[in-house]
Amino acid sequence: MAATLGLPLSAAAQVAATLEKKRRPVVVWLEFQDCAGNTESMLRSSHPSIAELVLSIVSLEYQETIMAAAGKQAESALDRVVREDSGKYLAIVEGSIPTGEPGYCTIGGRSAMDIAKRVCGSAAATIAVGSCAFDGGPQRSAPNPTGAISVGEAMPNLTLVNMGGCPHNPANTAALLVYYLTYGRLPALDAHRRPLFAYGHIIHDQCERRANYDAGRFVERWDDDGARRGYCLYKMGCKGPQATFNCPVVRWNDGTSWPVESGHGCAACASHRFWDTALPLYQRLPGVPGFGVDVTAGKIGGWMTAGVATALGLHGIASAARSQMRPRGEAPRGGPTEIGRPGGLVEREGPPEKS
Amino acid sequence: MARIVVDPLTRIEGHLRIEAQVDGGAISDAWSSGTMFRGLELVVRNRDPREAWYWLQRICSVCTMVHALASVRAVEDALEIEVPDNARLVRNLIAGAQLVQDHVVHFYHLQALDWVDVANALKADPVKTAQIAGSLSEWPKSGASYFRAVQGRVRTLVESGQLSLFTNGYWGHPAYRLPPEVNLLAVSHYLDALEFQRDYIRIHAVLGGKNPHPQTFLVGGMATAMDPDSPQAPINPERLTLIRTLIAMGQQFVHQVYVPDVLAVAGFYPDWFTRGEGVGNFLTYGGYPEKSMRDPSSFFFPGGVVRKRDLSALQPFSPEKVTEYVARSWYEYGDHKPAKHPFEGETKPTYTGPAPPYDYLHVDQKYSWLKAPRYEDGVMELGPLARFAIAYAAGKQPAKGLIDSVLAQIKQPATVLFSTLGRIAARALEAQLVADKMTGWLDELEDNMGRRALAMHNGARWEPDSWPSSCRGFGQHEAPRGSLGHWVEIENGAIRNYQVIAPSTWNAGPRDAMGQHGPYEAALIGHPVADPDRPLELLRTIHSFDPCLACAVQLVDARGRRWQSVEAK
Numbered sequence: 001m002a003a004t005l006g007l008p009l010s011a012a013a014q015v016a017a018t019l020e021k022k023r024r025p026v027v028v029w030l031e032f033q034d035c036a037g038n039t040e041s042m043l044r045s046s047h048p049s050i051a052e053l054v055l056s057i058v059s060l061e062y063q064e065t066i067m068a069a070a071g072k073q074a075e076s077a078l079d080r081v082v083r084e085d086s087g088k089y090l091a092i093v094e095g096s097i098p099t100g101e102p103g104y105c106t107i108g109g110r111s112a113m114d115i116a117k118r119v120c121g122s123a124a125a126t127i128a129v130g131s132c133a134f135d136g137g138p139q140r141s142a143p144n145p146t147g148a149i150s151v152g153e154a155m156p157n158l159t160l161v162n163m164g165g166c167p168h169n170p171a172n173t174a175a176l177l178v179y180y181l182t183y184g185r186l187p188a189l190d191a192h193r194r195p196l197f198a199y200g201h202i203i204h205d206q207c208e209r210r211a212n213y214d215a216g217r218f219v220e221r222w223d224d225d226g227a228r229r230g231y232c233l234y235k236m237g238c239k240g241p242q243a244t245f246n247c248p249v250v251r252w253n254d255g256t257s258w259p260v261e262s263g264h265g266c267a268a269c270a271s272h273r274f275w276d277t278a279l280p281l282y283q284r285l286p287g288v289p290g291f292g293v294d295v296t297a298g299k300i301g302g303w304m305t306a307g308v309a310t311a312l313g314l315h316g317i318a319s320a321a322r323s324q325m326r327p328r329g330e331a332p333r334g335g336p337t338e339i340g341r342p343g344g345l346v347e348r349e350g351p352p353e354k355s
Numbered sequence: 356m357a358r359i360v361v362d363p364l365t366r367i368e369g370h371l372r373i374e375a376q377v378d379g380g381a382i383s384d385a386w387s388s389g390t391m392f393r394g395l396e397l398v399v400r401n402r403d404p405r406e407a408w409y410w411l412q413r414i415c416s417v418c419t420m421v422h423a424l425a426s427v428r429a430v431e432d433a434l435e436i437e438v439p440d441n442a443r444l445v446r447n448l449i450a451g452a453q454l455v456q457d458h459v460v461h462f463y464h465l466q467a468l469d470w471v472d473v474a475n476a477l478k479a480d481p482v483k484t485a486q487i488a489g490s491l492s493e494w495p496k497s498g499a500s501y502f503r504a505v506q507g508r509v510r511t512l513v514e515s516g517q518l519s520l521f522t523n524g525y526w527g528h529p530a531y532r533l534p535p536e537v538n539l540l541a542v543s544h545y546l547d548a549l550e551f552q553r554d555y556i557r558i559h560a561v562l563g564g565k566n567p568h569p570q571t572f573l574v575g576g577m578a579t580a581m582d583p584d585s586p587q588a589p590i591n592p593e594r595l596t597l598i599r600t601l602i603a604m605g606q607q608f609v610h611q612v613y614v615p616d617v618l619a620v621a622g623f624y625p626d627w628f629t630r631g632e633g634v635g636n637f638l639t640y641g642g643y644p645e646k647s648m649r650d651p652s653s654f655f656f657p658g659g660v661v662r663k664r665d666l667s668a669l670q671p672f673s674p675e676k677v678t679e680y681v682a683r684s685w686y687e688y689g690d691h692k693p694a695k696h697p698f699e700g701e702t703k704p705t706y707t708g709p710a711p712p713y714d715y716l717h718v719d720q721k722y723s724w725l726k727a728p729r730y731e732d733g734v735m736e737l738g739p740l741a742r743f744a745i746a747y748a749a750g751k752q753p754a755k756g757l758i759d760s761v762l763a764q765i766k767q768p769a770t771v772l773f774s775t776l777g778r779i780a781a782r783a784l785e786a787q788l789v790a791d792k793m794t795g796w797l798d799e800l801e802d803n804m805g806r807r808a809l810a811m812h813n814g815a816r817w818e819p820d821s822w823p824s825s826c827r828g829f830g831q832h833e834a835p836r837g838s839l840g841h842w843v844e845i846e847n848g849a850i851r852n853y854q855v856i857a858p859s860t861w862n863a864g865p866r867d868a869m870g871q872h873g874p875y876e877a878a879l880i881g882h883p884v885a886d887p888d889r890p891l892e893l894l895r896t897i898h899s900f901d902p903c904l905a906c907a908v909q910l911v912d913a914r915g916r917r918w919q920s921v922e923a924k
Contacts, residue, residue, distance in 0.1 A: 024517050033393050035905050036368045037416030037567045043460075044553045044566065051549050055508065059517035064365045065417075068468045068524030070894055071361035077523045098392075103685070103706035105391045107363050107370055111711040138398060138413050145394030145704070167416065167567055209587075222573055223812035227580035230587025252565035256557045256597075259564030263578035263589035264571045267409065281406035 025181055026089040027054075028062040028081050030119060032105050032112040033139055033148055034095030037167040038130035039065045045170035046254040053174060057181065058090075064107075075108045082122050090180070091123035092173075096132040096140060097154045100147030116154055125159040125186065126151065129173060131166040131269060134192075141275045152193070161186055162193045164245075166269035171250045172198040192272050198250075203240040203266055206248040209233065227263060237282040238265030245270040358715065359887050362390070364897060366465040368417035369904025371863065373875070374718055375893060377884050382893065385872075385879040387863050388716055388723040389904045392685075392704055396853045403819075404430045404845050405574045407853065411841070412568055414855065415906045417460075419567040420453055420559070421834035422855065422906075425841040428648060430574045433828030433845050437647065439810040442576035444800040445562055445590075447643055447655075448598070449569060450832065451789045451796065452558040455605050457835040458739075458786040459555075459613055461901050463548035466779065469895045470620050471533060471541040474526040476509055479539035487536055491619055494611035496547060505543045525889045532623045541620065544612055551608045558601050561594050576812030583804050590811075595801055602793045609783075609790040617783040618765065621776050628767065631775030631896035633878035634734045637661045637741035638861070640672055640840060642833030643792075655792065656833045659745040660730065664773050669748035674829065674840070677856070680727040680867035683720070693868040694729065724908045727864040727873060728856060734867075736874045737837025737858040738900065740772060740781040757784055775878075778899040782835075819848035827852075834858060836901050857906035864907070875900060 031039065043050050043066075054060040060067075062078040069077055081089050093116065098104035102111035120126045128151040131137045140148040152160055163173050176195055179187050187195045204210065212218070213232040220226060220235060234241065243266055247258045260266055268278035362372035370391040376384040399410050408426035415422065424446060431438065438446075481502035488497035512518060525531075533541070556566045562579055563569020571578040571589070582588035621628070641651050641658025651658060660670040678694040681687065687703045688695060707721050716722040729735070746754035747769070761784060762769060771777055803809070816822060827844040837858025844852035864873040872880070875897055882892050 033391060035413050035416040040416050040567045046553060051546055054519050055512055059519040061519060061522045063520065064363050066464055066520055067365050068521045070365045073523040074363055074365050101706050102711045103708050106711045109362060109711055109713045138410055139393040139395055141398050143397060145397045146392060222578060222814055223580050228582035228585050228588045253557045253560035256560035257564055259570040262564035262571050263580050264564060280403050281409055
C-alpha cells in the first residue's frame, strides 16, 4: 500500500505497524473429549464480559459451541488461521485427547490428536482450560477406557499455560488473556504451568471459614447446627487444606459464592490429577492439613517462571487489549506501566505460610 | 445427486456429524453420527455411590447439574431415602434455573443465527427497529439510540475484517427472510441474552456454589443448610432475597424478550411449521416433583407416551419397554442379540469406522458412538415438545392452557407444533412456564424457613454401614433436552454397575436393526437445500432438537451384568 502511495520505506513500515496494531489478536478454541464446561464457564465471564472479550479485545475465529459457521465453513476458518496467522494466534484447548483409538474423537473426519498438533503446533501459545485439558480429567481415571491424556502430555514442547479447575474460573482465564495481550508475555507460572496469581495460594488459608478451623469448630454431620453457622467443613471431606486456587477470593459467577460458602467441601478441582489424588469426596484428609502436593508445586514455581516469562510472538498488541477496555472514545494514556516480578510470589521457596 | 457432510455440526454441545443425500434440491436420506466417546460410567464403578453425582455431572455442562440430580436420585431410590421438603425445593429451583437459562442460550446463541442474518442488520433503520420492539413488548432496552449503538458495534466488527464468532456464517443465504430491522432487533437481543444468561445463573452460585457444575448435591438432600438468623448459613434471608430478584429477572426476560422474539421470528417463516416433523412419537418420564419423587401424580411435568401425534391416546410410561440397539453403533453385544433392555445392557466399544482422516463414514454399516434406544421397538422423540404433547394429552395445567392461548394468538391448529418451529416454540413456552413456577418454589422454601422447618438433609442412611449389602435404584429428571435416566446397582458399599440414558441418545441415535431412522434422520428427509455448499436448512431442524452429544454417548453400563426389572416410578 505504501508503495502505491509513493511513501518512503520508513513510512511503509509505520503503516504496516499501524495496520498490525489495529488487527485484534486471533484466538481459536478447540474442544476434544469434553463436556463444554469450560466453554460455558467462559460465557459467564463478567470482567470483561464475553461479548467485550470476543468482539472487541480478540477475534475468536473458531469455537464449536457458539460459532456461526458449521461444517466446511467452520473448518476453513480454522485452516485460514493456521495458514495465515501461524505463530501469532492463541490456541485454547478444552478436553482430553484419546490415544487408544483415533476414532474415539474426530472432528471434520480428523482425529483429535492430529488437530491438536496442527493447531497448537503453530500457535504462539496454548492455554489448556479445565481439568480434562490440564491433566486428562475424569475419563483419564482407571480404567481410562479411551487412553485419554492431557494437552501437555500430548505435546510436551508447547508454550503452554494450564488453567486447571472443573471448570476453569473465567475470571482467571480472562485475566490471563488480558495480561498476555497487554505485556506480550505470560505471567509467572508454577511447576504445573499454572499462573501464580490464580493457583499460588492454599484455599484453606484464604477461606472465610478458616477462623472456625483454628477455633476447632467443625460441621460434624450434614445439616447440623454447625452447618447452619458456617463452621469448617474439614471433617466432611473438604480438600481445601491441600488445594491451591483462588476460589475464596474471586469466587464464582461475578463473585456471588463458591462451594464452601454454599455449604459443601472443596474437591481440589484445580489440583493436578485431583480425580485420582484428592477423592474420595467425603473422606477426611489424612495428615496435617496445609501441606499437600500443591504446596510442593508452589515451592518449585520460581525456576519455572524464569523460563516462560519471556516475550512471545505477538507484535503490536501491547496496547490493543488495554485500549479496548477503556470507555469508548476516551483517549489512550501513556504506554504500558512497568511491572516488576509479579507479586514476589515467584521468589517464595517454601510453602505458603499458615496464617 | 450429492452427499453433503456437516462436521462439525456447530452450535451444539459435543461432536455431531450429519451426512445427507441430496436429490433434486431436497434431502432424500440422512445419517446422524456422534463422533466422540469417553466411557465415564466405566470409571465410576467400584467408587462410593455418594460421590457418583460429582463424577457423572461431568458428562455434560451445557446441561450442567442434570446428571448430578439424576444420580443422587438413583442412589436415594436404591437406599430408600426420602429427602426433606426443603431439599426437594432447592433441587427444583436449581433445575428450574438451569432449564430457563439453557433454553434462552439455546435460542439466542445456538439456534438464532440459522434464522437471523447478522450482516443484514447493518441495513436496518434503528428507529423502525425501536417501533417494532415497542410493539412486541415492554422490554426497556428498546430505544432507537440503543439499537443504533448495537448497529454501530456490528459495523465496527464488520469493517475490522475480523468477524470473530461470526466468521464464515451463511450471511446473505437466500433462506434468510427477516427484514433488516428484525435482524437488528435479534442481534441486540443476542447480546442482551449473553448478559442475561450470566446474571440469571447466579441462582446456581447461591444454591450450588458455582456454575457450571454446582457442588452442593448430597445423597439424602442438599448441603445448603438454611437458617433465618445466621449470617453464615448458605441459605438465609439475604440469599433468598437475591434469588427472588434473579427469578424476577428471569421472568422479565422470558416474557418480554424470549417468547415475543420466537413468535415474531416464526411469523416470517410459516412454512417451517410444516417441516421437520420427525417421527411423531413422544416420550416423557416425568419430573419436577411438587410433593415427592415417589408420587408421580405430583410431577409438574407428567410422564407418558403419545404415538402418531394422537393427543387423544395417552399411555403411561413403563421403563421395562425400553431397549437399545447397536446394529449401527460402534459397539458389540457379546451374545450378538440385536437389542437389549438397559438393565441387560453391555458396552464393548469397537470402532469399525474409517481411519481418520476420512471424507465419508461407512453409513451402510456402523456409523455412530450413540446407541439407538427404542420404546416397544418404536422410535421416540424426547424434549420440550414431547413434554407439551404429554401434558396436553393429560390435560395438565397450566401447560395446556398456555398452548391453547398461543395457538389462538397465532390462529393455528395444534398440529403446527409437530415441526421444526413447533419444537422451538415449545421450548420457549416451557421456559415461560418454569420461569413463572420458580416463584412458587421459592415461596414454599421461604415459608418453611419462616416457620423454622429447616431440615435440608436426611442423614439416616449417610453412613455405608447402614446400607443393605446389595441394592439398586433408578433416578430420573426432566432435563432441558428431555427425560434423563440413571440406573445404579450398589454392592458392599460401592458401585457395581451404572448406566445412563440421556434424551439426546433417543433423538440423535442412528438406525436400528430394523432399519428405522433415528428422530434427527427422519426429521431431515424432504428438506429443501437451496445451496448444498451451505446447508442452512439442515441446521435449522437439527438445532431445533437442541443436540447434546456428550450426554448422548454416555449410555454404556459398567459390567454388562444382567439386571432385573425395576418398577416404574
